[in-house]
Amino acid sequence: MSSGEEILKTGSIRHKRVHHSLLRERSQADFDPYELKLFIFDSEDMLKAKESADKAIEIHDVFRTPSEWHSWDREEKVRDAMRKIYHFHKKQKDIGFQGLTYKRMMVACEESMGQVPVDLHYYMFVTCIKYLASDEQKALWLSDAKKLKMHGCYAQTEMGHGSNIAGLETTATFDRSTDEFVIHTPSLSAYKFWPGELGKFATHAIVFAKLIIDGTDHGVQSFLVEIRDKRNHCLLPGVIAGDIGPKYGFNMKDNGYMALNHVRIPRTQMLSRYSEVSEEGVFTKKGNLKILYTAMQTIRILIVRMAFKNLSKGLTIAIRYGIVRTQFKDKAGSDEERAIIDYQTHQFKLIPILSQCYAFLFVYQKVSKDFSDLKKRIKAGDLTGINDLHTISSGMKAFYTWMTLEGLETCRQSCGGAGYSMFSGLPGLVQDYAAQVTYEGDNTVMAQQGARFLVKSLGKMMKGETLTGWVSYLNKVYEVTEYKCKAEKPEDFDSLETLEEMLVVKTCFMVGDTCMKMMQGDEPMQTKWNEMYQQELVEMSKAHTMLVTFQIFRDGIKSSWLQESTKKHLCNLCKVFAAHQIYLDSAPLFECGYFSGGHQKMLLEYMKMQFKLIRPVMLPLIESFGHNDNILNSCIGNSYGDILENQLESAVNSDLNRKDMFPDFEKYMKPFYNAKI
Numbered sequence: 314m315s316s317g318e319e320i321l322k323t324g325s326i327r328h329k330r331v332h333h334s335l336l337r338e339r340s341q342a343d344f345d346p347y348e349l350k351l352f353i354f355d356s357e358d359m360l361k362a363k364e365s366a367d368k369a370i371e372i373h374d375v376f377r378t379p380s381e382w383h384s385w386d387r388e389e390k391v392r393d394a395m396r397k398i399y400h401f402h403k404k405q406k407d408i409g410f411q412g413l414t415y416k417r418m419m420v421a422c423e424e425s426m427g428q429v430p431v432d433l434h435y436y437m438f439v440t441c442i443k444y445l446a447s448d449e450q451k452a453l454w455l456s457d458a459k460k461l462k463m464h465g466c467y468a469q470t471e472m473g474h475g476s477n478i479a480g481l482e483t484t485a486t487f488d489r490s491t492d493e494f495v496i497h498t499p500s501l502s503a504y505k506f507w508p509g510e511l512g513k514f515a516t517h518a519i520v521f522a523k524l525i526i527d528g529t530d531h532g533v534q535s536f537l538v539e540i541r542d543k544r545n546h547c548l549l550p551g552v553i554a555g556d557i558g559p560k561y562g563f564n565m566k567d568n569g570y571m572a573l574n575h576v577r578i579p580r581t582q583m584l585s586r587y588s589e590v591s592e593e594g595v596f597t598k599k600g601n602l603k604i605l606y607t608a609m610q611t612i613r614i615l616i617v618r619m620a621f622k623n624l625s626k627g628l629t630i631a632i633r634y635g636i637v638r639t640q641f642k643d644k645a646g647s648d649e650e651r652a653i654i655d656y657q658t659h660q661f662k663l664i665p666i667l668s669q670c671y672a673f674l675f676v677y678q679k680v681s682k683d684f685s686d687l688k689k690r691i692k693a694g695d696l697t698g699i700n701d702l703h704t705i706s707s708g709m710k711a712f713y714t715w716m717t718l719e720g721l722e723t724c725r726q727s728c729g730g731a732g733y734s735m736f737s738g739l740p741g742l743v744q745d746y747a748a749q750v751t752y753e754g755d756n757t758v759m760a761q762q763g764a765r766f767l768v769k770s771l772g773k774m775m776k777g778e779t780l781t782g783w784v785s786y787l788n789k790v791y792e793v794t795e796y797k798c799k800a801e802k803p804e805d806f807d808s809l810e811t812l813e814e815m816l817v818v819k820t821c822f823m824v825g826d827t828c829m830k831m832m833q834g835d836e837p838m839q840t841k842w843n844e845m846y847q848q849e850l851v852e853m854s855k856a857h858t859m860l861v862t863f864q865i866f867r868d869g870i871k872s873s874w875l876q877e878s879t880k881k882h883l884c885n886l887c888k889v890f891a892a893h894q895i896y897l898d899s900a901p902l903f904e905c906g907y908f909s910g911g912h913q914k915m916l917l918e919y920m921k922m923q924f925k926l927i928r929p930v931m932l933p934l935i936e937s938f939g940h941n942d943n944i945l946n947s948c949i950g951n952s953y954g955d956i957l958e959n960q961l962e963s964a965v966n967s968d969l970n971r972k973d974m975f976p977d978f979e980k981y982m983k984p985f986y987n988a989k990i
């Protein structure tokens with residue numbers, strides 16, 4: 314048992330006592346954390362929405378997630394999610410959200426509720442109707458979809474075809490005699506596999522299938538197919554569907570499989586904003602298909618948002634735990650153990666992730682704004698910038714989700730054994746997030762889209778065109794690779810201009826070198842892309858994305874309305890972001906002769922200097938993201954710094970402790986103890 318003095322030092326949720334180290338670190342903020350919080354949530358309105366949602370959740374048990382949630386099976390988790398979304402809809406009018414739009418409430422609540430059985434419906438199905446349906450179709454379907462009278466899923470992936478959408482096998486054959494399409498799954502590899510909400514819930518699916526008219530293949534198109542009878546929720550004739558079973562994460566989601574056996578739908582259910590089939594069976598394309606990028610853009614922006622939301626959750630847990638958890642006495646005779654966050658290696662683990670978290674936040678704000686400007690331009694018929702935004706967001710999708718997954722795993726490891734317990738909340742974060750590197754375009758494939766744009770851009774530049782936008786730095790591609798680093802001591806790296814120069818030189822060298830290789834030799838382009846230089850292409854795509862991220866982060870800080878006292882810390886994080894990216898892979902800078910002996914060591918020393926500045930404000934910087942204890946649902950990352958009582962309580966209440974004796978113990982184990990076998 315602990316002594317009275319020890320007890321007072323610990324955080325305790327039960328006794329509403331905050332750990333003294335967290336109190337000290339919170340009071341250490343030399344900037345206004347509320348101001349930063351306001352900035353993160355973008356507006357007072359949004360922050361208020363979030364705070365109202367938090368309050369409503371506090372007073373309504375149904376929204377709260379108990380610690381036992383971590384050990385629930387799939388069925389319990391799905392039921393919990395259904396219950397939450399039902400009460401959210403039902404009580405939205407009288408639980409303190411008054412005056413806020415539905416969308417704002419939903420955004421404010423989504424994190425507290427976790428995965429619910431309608432998010433794919435809203436993010437994918439409703440978005441598809443908005444972007445792919447004709448005006449007449451929208452008038453028919455959109456309102457029902459928004460009200461959930463129609464619950465839809467997005468059925469693209471097949472067992473045999475994921476990244477290569479052109480290879481999909483499901484067919485939609487036009488039958489002129491009945492004015493219908495016949496949707497059919499011709500083989501095992503054509504089974505739809507993975508769509509979220511298909512397994513148990515969806516009444517409708519947007520099915521991606523090859524359009525066949527009179528034996529001619531017109532490529533993949535999308536079709537609205539009713540799959541379950543709304544009266545009894547049974548599958549309709551010709552539809553075979555179900556849940557795909559347990560997964561690495563996302564286990565509260567009913568990802569499904571589906572085969573369609575000659576299912577007939579009216580001709581008018583082909584989504585016809587960009588292509589259409591007439592009664593006579595004439596296929597026509599209309600509008601500019603590039604506008605379709607805007608549908609993808611909505612999801613990609615959401616993915617950038619999910620990156621900093623998830624990283625900030627993992628970091629809130631890891632930083633609080635790092636401050637409260639102590640190991641080893643530093644000085645002989647001292648009673649005090651050192652907080653693990655004060656070990657240099659611990660700061661090396663967490664501070665670069667904190668810098669990435671803020672970088673992604675600034676990028677999210679920038680691309681959201683660029684996207685809404687782009688949508689206005691598109692309405693006026695101007696598509697300028699659509700390619701640029703599309704390709705930079707492919708790279709962001711790939712590299713941010715990879716970095717976030719790695720960052721979350723690092724947060725988990727930084728909590729030692731406690732981070733291995735499901736009750737810490739960290740394994741669940743890693744597992745659920747892991748899907749993001751695969752869905753919405755596998756990362757390796759996305760990274761290559763970014764690379765393709767760079768190769769094309771360099772080609773244009775070499776033909777004499779002046780590049781603009783995010784690739785404008787490539788205008789000086791060969792000139793900058795002649796630069797030499799002027800740093801003679803660690804302090805010389807302490808300038809945003811110097812750090813940008815390093816990133817520019819590195820990217821130019823990688824892009825220039827790879828593109829040169831792509832231009833030489835007689836091998837077919839496909840061979841060069843897929844067999845000879847694919848790794849270099851992906852690496853240069855990363856370098857480009859990191860450079861653009863740094864630039865957006867830096868410019869965002871400069872142009873923000875934040876006070877200098879806050880900007881100073883964000884600027885330090887921005888410097889860490891750049892220095893860490895170079896430190897992780899400085900080989901290209903040595904290869905092109907920009908770096909010489911000693912520079913890597915100086916860079917390391919420079920990062921140590923930066924870490925000293927950031928360490929005292931790590932807690933207020935991360936707590937500004939405002940994740941409350943219900944959202945984190947972590948026995949080690951709560952706002953009280955209660956890592957002992959709470960951890961033990963979670964353990965005591967866990968599944969295996971509900972029965973004194975394990976089932977079948979008497980039969981299989983007891984005989985050993987009684988020497989009977």
Ligand SMILES: Cc1cc2nc3c(=O)[nH]c(=O)nc-3n(C[C@H](O)[C@H](O)[C@H](O)COP(=O)(O)OP(=O)(O)OC[C@H]3O[C@@H](n4cnc5c(N)ncnc54)[C@H](O)[C@@H]3O)c2cc1C
Nearest residue numbers: 467468469470474475476507508509748751752753755757
């Ligand atoms: C949790 C989750 C939810 C999902 N939700 C949906 C949904 O709602 N609707 C839906 O339709 N689908 C959904 N999917 C499916 C998802 O979109 C696909 O898994 C994804 O497109 C990748 O396809 P695949 O699984 O067939 O992998 P593959 O394309 O077979 O890729 C396998 C591996 O091969 C590599 N690879 C593939 N092509 C190349 C290449 N050209 N060069 C180099 N490497 C390559 C990839 O990098 C990957 O490592 C979901 C998936 C998950 C995990």
